[in-house]
Amino acid sequence: MRILLIEDDPMIGKALLRGLSDQGMNVDWVRNGAEGSAALACAEHALALLDIGLPEMSGIDVLRAARAAGALVPILVITACDSLDDRIAGLDLGADDYIVKPFELRELLARMRAVLRRHNGQAQSLIASGEITLDLVTHEARYRGAEHILSAREFALMHAFMQRPGAILSRAQIEQRIYGWGEEVESNAVDFLIHEIRKKFDKDIIRNVRGAGWMVVKSEA
Numbered sequence: 001m002r003i004l005l006i007e008d009d010p011m012i013g014k015a016l017l018r019g020l021s022d023q024g025m026n027v028d029w030v031r032n033g034a035e036g037s038a039a040l041a042c043a044e045h046a047l048a049l050l051d052i053g054l055p056e057m058s059g060i061d062v063l064r065a066a067r068a069a070g071a072l073v074p075i076l077v078i079t080a081c082d083s084l085d086d087r088i089a090g091l092d093l094g095a096d097d098y099i100v101k102p103f104e105l106r107e108l109l110a111r112m113r114a115v116l117r118r119h120n121g122q123a124q125s126l127i128a129s130g131e132i133t134l135d136l137v138t139h140e141a142r143y144r145g146a147e148h149i150l151s152a153r154e155f156a157l158m159h160a161f162m163q164r165p166g167a168i169l170s171r172a173q174i175e176q177r178i179y180g181w182g183e184e185v186e187s188n189a190v191d192f193l194i195h196e197i198r199k200k201f202d203k204d205i206i207r208n209v210r211g212a213g214w215m216v217v218k219s220e221a
Contacts (some may be wrong), residue, residue: 001156002177003112004045005029006036006062007078008054012101014051024139024152026180033057040066044162044176045073047112047119050095052079052086060089067094071130074119075110078103113137117141120163129165130217132205134158143201150197153178158195158216166218168209 003020005014008031010164022028028045030036033054040048040062052059063075073097079086096115099108113125113136120127125136133142140153141148142158150158156178160169169177186192194206194214206214 001046001159002026002028002044002180004036004039004058004073006033006039006054008032008047008052009051012051016105016108020059023061023109024043024155026156026178028181031055033062037062037065040071041069043071043073043102046159046177047074047076047116049074049112050077050109052077052081052090053155060093063090063095069219074115076108076115077124078108098171127162129219132158132162132216134162141197141201143205148200150200153193154197156209157190158197161214161216165216168213170213173213190219 001024003025005013005016005020005027007016007029013029016028017027028039028160030039034056036054036059037057038051039045050059050062054062059077059079060205063077066073066075075094077090078101079090079098080101082088087089090098096118097111099111116136117125127134127136131144134155135141139150139152141150141155141158155176160174160177171190175185179185197207206216208214
């Protein structure tokens, strides 16, 4: 899962980069509001962490511009501002949640999961489609009686599919969702991940659509 981090404090940024990476996330880190606004416009990320006190363009202005432009990416505001007016302003402008510094990484991760669940219309940390179940907390997947804890890359791939079951994802779309900026991607990386997941479960867990890409089956109504 790709996360956009918009944070100018190098100490906080490095700590979040390390902590989120340890959780198997790919983090694209920008350090000012102008770069953050441009990154949000690319619509490449599953979730954005947005500081308020940014140089060049405030976090509030970044948030306002993103929502005015129709950006749908979930945005979790991280800030040292603890006043009620600040929290209300951020939420009214379209923030999905708000966490005040200093905070524990565990709380941030829980809030991120909650934001993603709401964004995807889920009430719990289990997402399911057809015979597939994916646990967003433990990274465990279940399919046709088999249960395995996925590696970080495998989880990122399955999460991308499970966010849009029934939709065909091309190789480029998959790479965009699971690899960060500047990260070298081998030509067969996606094929290898799909092969490893099929080996753990069954070849039908991920369906190939010739000439178009891959998909997981959507639950019948």
